[in-house]
Amino acid sequence: MSRLLRLFRIGFVVCRYRLDEFLHLVRLPLPLKILLWLAPWHLFPRPRLTRGERLRMALEELGPIFIKFGQLLSTRRDLMPDDIANALRQLQDQVPPFPGDQARAIVERDLRAPVTELFDYFEAEPMASASVAQVHAARLPGGQEVVVKVIRPGIDKTIRQDIALMYLMAELLQRYWEDGHRLRPVEVVSDYEQTIFDELDLQREAANASQLRRNFDQSSLIYIPEVFWDYISARVLVMERIHGIPVADVEALNAAGVNLKVLAEKGVEIFFTQVFRDSFFHADMHPGNIFVNAENPQDPRYIAIDFGIVGTLTPEDQSYLARNLLAFFKRDYRQVAVLHIQSGWVPATTRVNEFEAAIRTVCEPIFEKPLRDISFGQFLLRLFQTARRFDMTVQPQLVLLQKTLLNVEGLGRQLYPDLDLWQTAHPFLENWMKRRIGPQGLFKAFEQQLPTWLEQAPEMPQMLHDAIGQLRALDRFNQSQESGISRLRQDLRRNESGRRRYWIATLCFVAAWLGSDQATLSWLQQLPLQSWLLAAIGIYLILPRRTDS
Known part of the structure; x- marks a missing residue:
C-alpha cells in the first residue's frame, strides 16, 4: 500500500511541475498517447520556469533518494541535455537531522556498548545531516577528537521502495524511448542502486578510506583521516576529526596566504596519481568533501573526507585513456578513433574514417583556444557525445572518471582561473606511459x-x-573431422549428380512422349527410334550407381 501511495505522490509531483513535456522524447503507442492526453496534468498551469528548473524542483520535493539520483544524472552529460544537467547540478541534499537519541541508540546497538563507555564525549547535536547519514562530534578515551557517522534509521526501506519505482520507469523508457536500448536506463538505475547501497555500508567506506590513506601515506599532496576500526560497523563509522579551510572558501584561503596556483596544480596531480598510479580514485570530490591544510601556505595540502564512492579502472582502460588524451593533444584523431574501437567502447563494425571525421569536427574548434582554456572534462564530454552517434555503449567506470575530472577541473579553475591543466597532466601521462611500456x-x-x-x-x-x-x-x-567433412562432400556431390540425372531423365521421357505419334492406338509400337533412344538414356541415368566407399 505504501508503494501505491508513493506512486500517487510521484504522479502528483509530475503533474504539478508539468513534467509531461519530457514525454515527447518517448515514442508511445497510440492508445497510451490518448490516455496521456487525457491525463490530469493538463489541469495544472505550466510554471514559468525552464524545464531543468522544474525537474530539479520536482526531484527535491520527492525527497533525498530522488535528489541523489538527480545528482548522479547531472554527471551523465552523455545522456542529459546541457540545460537539464546544469539545473540538476544545483540540487541541494538538505535533509532535517534525526534526533540525537536515535543516533546514540544506533551506536550502542551496533558497537554493543554504552556511549559513555565508548567515548569520553559525544555531541548529541549533529555537525551535519544528509540524506543517508549524519555526523556527530565525539572524543575517544585517549583524547583523540573524532567524528561519528551514523546511517539514518529506516533509510534502507525508503531506498528500496523508491528504487523499485525507478526500475519501473526505467523499463518503460527502455521499451519506448528511441535511445533506450543503447543508453540502457535500467543499467543506469542499477548502477545508482549499487552506489547508494554501497554508501549505506560504512564498513566499505572505512575500507576505501584506509586504502586511500595507504596510497598517500606521507604524501605532501593530500591527507586522508585515520579510521578507527574498533569503532566500525555497517551503520557506524568513527574517523579522525580534521580541521581545515573549505576548499570553496577562496576568501579564507587568500586571507591565509595560500598559494592558489600550487593548490590548483596539486589537485590535478592528485587526480592523475589516483587514476593512473593507483587505479583507485575518490569519485565524489565535490567542494563539500575537500578541505585545505594551510599550515604551510606556500605548500598547501588537501584533506579529503566522505569515501563512499570510489572508482577503479582496469589496466586496459588506463592505457586506452592515457593514449586517447595524448593523441588528442597531438591532434591524431585517427588514433583516437582506432583506440575507441580497439577498447570496445564503440562497435567493431564502426568505420574508422567516418568516426575520425566526426571527432575532428568536434575537437578542432577546441584547439583555437589557448591550452590553459582547454577543458579536459569538456573534451571527454564532447567525445562521448560524438561517440553516441556511433552506438558507444555506457561505460560506468568512464562516467565516474568524467564526473571526477569535471569536479577537479572546475575546482582548480575556481582557485586559479589561469590553470593550465595540460601543462600539469602532459608530463605525468608521458612518464606513466614510459614506465608502463619501457624497461x-x-x-x-x-x-x-x-x-x-x-x-x-x-x-x-x-x-x-x-x-x-x-x-x-x-x-x-x-x-577425424577432416575425414568426416570429406565424406560429407562426396555425399553432397553424389546427391547433386543424382538430382541432375533425375531431371535429365525426366526431360528425356517428356521428349520421347512428345515425339510419339499419338494418332494411332498402338502408339508404343510406332514410337520413332529417337524416342526410344531418349527413353533408354533416361532409364540409364536413373539407375543407381556403384560408388567406392
Whole structure:
C-alpha cells in the first residue's frame, strides 16, 4: 500500500511541475498517447520556469533518494541535455537531522556498548545531516577528537521502495524511448542502486578510506583521516576529526596566504596519481568533501573526507585513456578513433574514417583556444557525445572518471582561473606511459610474475606433457573431422549428380512422349527410334550407381 501511495505522490509531483513535456522524447503507442492526453496534468498551469528548473524542483520535493539520483544524472552529460544537467547540478541534499537519541541508540546497538563507555564525549547535536547519514562530534578515551557517522534509521526501506519505482520507469523508457536500448536506463538505475547501497555500508567506506590513506601515506599532496576500526560497523563509522579551510572558501584561503596556483596544480596531480598510479580514485570530490591544510601556505595540502564512492579502472582502460588524451593533444584523431574501437567502447563494425571525421569536427574548434582554456572534462564530454552517434555503449567506470575530472577541473579553475591543466597532466601521462611500456615497466611486470612462475616451476614438466598430449588429441580430432567433412562432400556431390540425372531423365521421357505419334492406338509400337533412344538414356541415368566407399 505504501508503494501505491508513493506512486500517487510521484504522479502528483509530475503533474504539478508539468513534467509531461519530457514525454515527447518517448515514442508511445497510440492508445497510451490518448490516455496521456487525457491525463490530469493538463489541469495544472505550466510554471514559468525552464524545464531543468522544474525537474530539479520536482526531484527535491520527492525527497533525498530522488535528489541523489538527480545528482548522479547531472554527471551523465552523455545522456542529459546541457540545460537539464546544469539545473540538476544545483540540487541541494538538505535533509532535517534525526534526533540525537536515535543516533546514540544506533551506536550502542551496533558497537554493543554504552556511549559513555565508548567515548569520553559525544555531541548529541549533529555537525551535519544528509540524506543517508549524519555526523556527530565525539572524543575517544585517549583524547583523540573524532567524528561519528551514523546511517539514518529506516533509510534502507525508503531506498528500496523508491528504487523499485525507478526500475519501473526505467523499463518503460527502455521499451519506448528511441535511445533506450543503447543508453540502457535500467543499467543506469542499477548502477545508482549499487552506489547508494554501497554508501549505506560504512564498513566499505572505512575500507576505501584506509586504502586511500595507504596510497598517500606521507604524501605532501593530500591527507586522508585515520579510521578507527574498533569503532566500525555497517551503520557506524568513527574517523579522525580534521580541521581545515573549505576548499570553496577562496576568501579564507587568500586571507591565509595560500598559494592558489600550487593548490590548483596539486589537485590535478592528485587526480592523475589516483587514476593512473593507483587505479583507485575518490569519485565524489565535490567542494563539500575537500578541505585545505594551510599550515604551510606556500605548500598547501588537501584533506579529503566522505569515501563512499570510489572508482577503479582496469589496466586496459588506463592505457586506452592515457593514449586517447595524448593523441588528442597531438591532434591524431585517427588514433583516437582506432583506440575507441580497439577498447570496445564503440562497435567493431564502426568505420574508422567516418568516426575520425566526426571527432575532428568536434575537437578542432577546441584547439583555437589557448591550452590553459582547454577543458579536459569538456573534451571527454564532447567525445562521448560524438561517440553516441556511433552506438558507444555506457561505460560506468568512464562516467565516474568524467564526473571526477569535471569536479577537479572546475575546482582548480575556481582557485586559479589561469590553470593550465595540460601543462600539469602532459608530463605525468608521458612518464606513466614510459614506465608502463619501457624497461622499467617490463622489469616490474617480471618482478611481479616471478614468484608465481617459481611456484609453478615444479609442475611445468607435467603441464608440458599434458599440453603435448592435448595437442596430439586435437590433431587426431582434426583429422577425424577432416575425414568426416570429406565424406560429407562426396555425399553432397553424389546427391547433386543424382538430382541432375533425375531431371535429365525426366526431360528425356517428356521428349520421347512428345515425339510419339499419338494418332494411332498402338502408339508404343510406332514410337520413332529417337524416342526410344531418349527413353533408354533416361532409364540409364536413373539407375543407381556403384560408388567406392
